[in-house]
Amino acid sequence: MSKRTADDRDDLDALKAGQRPDAGANGEATLDFEDEFEDEFESEDEIMEAGVDGRPDAEREAEQSQDAMDVDTNDQTFIPGRSILQPGMTLSPDPSTYEMLHTMSTAWPCLSFDIVRDNLGDQRKQYPRTLYAVAGTQAESSRAKENELYILRLSSLSKMDRGHTSDSDSDDDDSDDEGSSDPVLESRSIPLPSTTNRIRSFQPAEASTDVTQIPQTLTATTLENGQVLIHDVSPYLQSLSNPGSTIPTAASKPLSTLRMHKTEGYALDWAPRSLHPNGRLLTGDNAGQIFSTQRTDGGGWVTDTRPFVGHTDAVEELQWSPNEKFVFASASSDGTVKVWDVRSKSRKPAVDVKISNTDVNVMSWSHQTFHLLATGADDGQWAVWDLRQWKPQSAGNSQVKPSPVADFNFHKQPITSIEWHPTDDSVVAVACADNTATLWDLAVELDDEEYGKEAGLGLGEGAEKVPPQLLFIHHVEDGKELHWHPQMPGTVMVTGGSGLGVFKTISV
Numbered sequence: 001m002s003k004r005t006a007d008d009r010d011d012l013d014a015l016k017a018g019q020r021p022d023a024g025a026n027g028e029a030t031l032d033f034e035d036e037f038e039d040e041f042e043s044e045d046e047i048m049e050a051g052v053d054g055r056p057d058a059e060r061e062a063e064q065s066q067d068a069m070d071v072d073t074n075d076q077t078f079i080p081g082r083s084i085l086q087p088g089m090t091l092s093p094d095p096s097t098y099e100m101l102h103t104m105s106t107a108w109p110c111l112s113f114d115i116v117r118d119n120l121g122d123q124r125k126q127y128p129r130t131l132y133a134v135a136g137t138q139a140e141s142s143r144a145k146e147n148e149l150y151i152l153r154l155s156s157l158s159k160m161d162r163g164h165t166s167d168s169d170s171d172d173d174d175s176d177d178e179g180s181s182d183p184v185l186e187s188r189s190i191p192l193p194s195t196t197n198r199i200r201s202f203q204p205a206e207a208s209t210d211v212t213q214i215p216q217t218l219t220a221t222t223l224e225n226g227q228v229l230i231h232d233v234s235p236y237l238q239s240l241s242n243p244g245s246t247i248p249t250a251a252s253k254p255l256s257t258l259r260m261h262k263t264e265g266y267a268l269d270w271a272p273r274s275l276h277p278n279g280r281l282l283t284g285d286n287a288g289q290i291f292s293t294q295r296t297d298g299g300g301w302v303t304d305t306r307p308f309v310g311h312t313d314a315v316e317e318l319q320w321s322p323n324e325k326f327v328f329a330s331a332s333s334d335g336t337v338k339v340w341d342v343r344s345k346s347r348k349p350a351v352d353v354k355i356s357n358t359d360v361n362v363m364s365w366s367h368q369t370f371h372l373l374a375t376g377a378d379d380g381q382w383a384v385w386d387l388r389q390w391k392p393q394s395a396g397n398s399q400v401k402p403s404p405v406a407d408f409n410f411h412k413q414p415i416t417s418i419e420w421h422p423t424d425d426s427v428v429a430v431a432c433a434d435n436t437a438t439l440w441d442l443a444v445e446l447d448d449e450e451y452g453k454e455a456g457l458g459l460g461e462g463a464e465k466v467p468p469q470l471l472f473i474h475h476v477e478d479g480k481e482l483h484w485h486p487q488m489p490g491t492v493m494v495t496g497g498s499g500l501g502v503f504k505t506i507s508v
Contacts, residue, residue: 079466079473091475098160099506100129100491102183105499106150108137112198113152113495115483116237118214124488128181129157131485131502132237133493134219136196147196148189149221149229151236155184157502183502188236190252195224201233202270204295205277214241218255220281222268228258228283228293230301256301258293261285267318267330275325282328284315290330292342310338310349317363323370331360331375339390351390353400356381362418368425372405376415382430383407384442406442408467417481417494427471427508429492431479437494439472439508471507 093101113135120130135150158181199222203215214237221229235251267284279295288311293303313333321327326342330349335356338349358378366372376382383404390400413433421427426443445468478497485491490508494501 100504103501104185108139110135110495111138111480114201115485116201116217119211122487127159130155134201136199136221138195147192149192151188151233153186153240156181157183197222197266198268200268202279204279205273224264226261226264229254230256260291260303263287267315269318269320271320282318284318286314308347316361319363319365322367331363333359350392364419366420374418376418378414380411380413381409382415422484422486429482431482435477437474437476437479437482440469441471444469472505
C-alpha cells in the first residue's frame, strides 16, 4: 500500500500573535515615520516591551490564550470513550467537514441493509445524487407481523450548502448542484414473518445489457425465526426507477424459503458474481453451523444438508474469498476466525485462528488486496490480518496465533460493522456501539516525534492518544451496519436506531 503523510503543511506559517515582520533585505528599517505624538516611547527597548498595541506582549498573549480556551469550552471536539457529554450539552456535526450529509427515518428501525448497484453509472461525483438499497425491519415483538423488507430509493441527495466561500469552490466538478434541498425517500415493501437479522443483495450475471434497467437483483434475508428467504426484488426496483411500471401480484412471494437452520443466525454472504455467476450463498447460525446453498441452472435453490462444523459458539460473520472460488472465512463468538474450502469432505476448517478473547462480531475481506482481512470484536478492538501468515493446520497442531499487521483499541464498545473501501486498499469504515462510524486510513504513518505533536486532540496531558490513522468520526445513534457505495466514491450509508444516514466527508 502506498504511504501517505498525516498532513501536508505549508512551508510558510502565519505570523504569531505579537510577531513582527522581518526587517528589509539588508537588515535596515524599510520606512521611518515622524512620531506625531512626540515620541510617546522613550527608547526602542520600551517599544519592544509595550508590544504592538501598547501593552506588554506577555499580557496580550495571556488574554488571547484565555479567549481561545473560552471558545474551546463552548465548541469542543467530542471523542468517544474519552469526552464526557455534560448536562445541557448536545452533539452537532461540523458542516465544514462534510461534502454531503442526510438522515432519513423509516417506520421501524432496520438492523441491516445493503446498497444495490444501479444503472446510473460508476464513479458518480455530481449532485444531487440517487441511490437504491434494500433493508429489513425490526418491529416490536408484539407487532412482529408488521416486519417488512424495504426496497428503497433515496434521491435529491444534495451537496452541503456552505455558501459562496471562495471562487475555487465554484470551479468544483460538482457545480451542477443548484443548492441544497430536502432528500426524498421512496419505498416499496414485502411482508416478512419475522425480524430481519441480516440482508444482502446479489445481481446474477445476465445476458441482457439494457442500460435503462437496473440489473436483476436478488436478496437473501436471515430472519429471527431461523428461516432464510430469497426474493427477486427487481420489479420493485423498476417501479421506483420508472414511475408507472406495475408490480406483479406474485412478486412478494419468496423464490425460496430455506429451513435448514434450527436456530436463528446473522452470518450471511453471497459469493462474488465473477466466481459464481448464478448465485451461491453461505449462511451461519447461533449453533455454530454453516450451510451452503446454490442456484441451479433451472433457477431452483439447493442446500447441501451437510453443515460446516468447527465453531463452538455462534457464527457472527461469513465472507467469501474475493478471488478463490471455493474458499470462505467465518468469524465467531468463540473468538476465532476460520478459513474453509467448500470442497472439503470433512467439512472442517483448513485454518483455525484465535484472534480475540471476546466475540468476533464482524469481518471484511479486501477486494483490492486479497490477502488482507479486517475484523472487529466485542471489546472494541478492530484489526487487519495478513492471510499469508495463516498457515493450514496439520494433524495434532493447535490453533494458529499470528499477530495482526495493524490493530486499534480506539473504540471501547463492540464493533458492529466493518468494511474496506471498494477501491482504496488502505481505507476502512468501522461502525461501533459507542454511537459512531469512523473512517480510517492505514497508509498514514507518523514517527514518534510527529505522533506526539499530532495526536491528543486536547485530551489532556498523559491522556491516551488518538491514532493518527483515524480520519473521521461520524455520530450515529446505536449504529448497526455501514456500507460504502460502490458507484459513488467516498459515499457511506449507515443504519442505526435513529434511521438511515448517507454522508460523504472531505477526508475520503
